[in-house]
Amino acid sequence: MKRIKMGCTTLSIPAMALGIMRMNQKSVPEAQVAIQAAYDAGINFIDSADIYGGGKSEEIFGQAFSQMQIKREEMFIQSKTGIVPGKRYDFSKEHILHSVDEILERMQLDYLDSLVLHRPDALMDPEEVAEAFDQLQAAGKVRFFGVSNFDTAQFKLLQSCLSQRLMFNQLQFSLKHTGMIDFGMHMNMVDKPSVDRDSQFLDYARLHKVTVQAWSPFQYGMFEGTFIDNDGFPKLNQELQKLADKYEVGKNAIAAAWILCHPANIQMLVGSMNPQHIRDSAKGAKIRLTRQEWYDLYLAAGNYLP
Structure with a gap:
């Protein structure tokens, strides 16, 4: 498995992480098979969120992992908080602290390697978040911190009040969600791809050594479905x-390789619970597409160059 540096540190993390959003749909033995498949492929990074399956995904993970032979220190375990189901976003100190305690209990852990704030809260008070982070770190409950779906200004605002460096920003990125790179190639034009929807965060991340974590790497739309083996995308699947x-390899590996070939050292989040898909996706970390192959895939996905 390809390894990358985490944020501004010298710590090494795998270029892929296993996202457990769908683990609530699995039995404990099935969850163990998925975790083991990822671990055997060099994916020793877990990404979760307190909202996944209403907390059930973390419960299943906790039960599964506690019965496995993998040592806790061999895994990097991350979870997210901030979404109150169907009600609001909440980055209050009280909510963050309470959520972490519940996450640790569900996952049967003493600490999280990373805590990520899940989607921007319009009522975020950066100083209040900073107090929560300091308390969590001092208590040994969280080692590192990050955010998800933040634009550049939101990221800078929060970072300005923190004593810790933010390590991550989770952003959607795939062959069918290419906005982060489209507008740069359509600079100074008036067509749809020239619109900057991500406030140039990918370039900011490269300048300031922030690890971008790409979610939904095989999806089109937000959660419409996968483009892999989808009859609606014949040209893309032909190229894959x-x-x-x-x-x-399989098509998943090629779609993964396309993301990992970007020089920003993006970490890709694999959300599948299918051991075969996990293993095939992991093979993408070993593939170095040529520049022509990378652009051929980009164009086959329905994009165009000016």
Whole structure:
């Protein structure tokens, strides 16, 4: 598994993480198979959130992991908080502290390697968040911190009040969600791809050594479904299959390789609970697409160059 540096640190993390959003749909033994498949492929980074399955995903993970032979210190375990189901976003100190305690209980852990704030809260008080982070770190409950779906200004605002460096920002990125790179190639134009919807965060991340975590790497839309083997995207799947045959892997590996080839050292979040898909996706970290292959996939996904 390809390894990358985490944020501004010298710590090494895998270029892929296992997202457990769908783990609530699995039995404990099935969850163990998925975790083991990821671990055996070099993916020793877990990404969760307190909202996944209403907390059930973390409960299943906790029961599964506690019965496995993998040592806690061999895993990097991350969770997210801040979404109150169907009601609001909440970055209050009280909510953050309470959520972490509940996450640790569900996952049967003493600490989280990373806590990520899940989608921006319009009522965020950066100084209040800073107090929560300081308290969590001092108590040994959280080692590192990050955010999810923040634009550049929101990221800077929060960072200005923190004593810790923010390590991560989770952003949607895939062959069918390319806004972070479209507008740069359509600079000074008036077409749809020229619109900057991400406030140039990818460039900011490279300048300030922030790890971008790409979510939904095989999805189109927000949660409409996967583009892999989808009849609605024949040209893209034809190109994926051509390269899959060349590199002797599955289509998931090629779609993963496309993301990981970007020089920003993006970490990709694999959300599948299918051991075969996990193993195939992991193979993408070993593939170095040519520049022409990378652009051929980009164009096959329905994009165009000016």
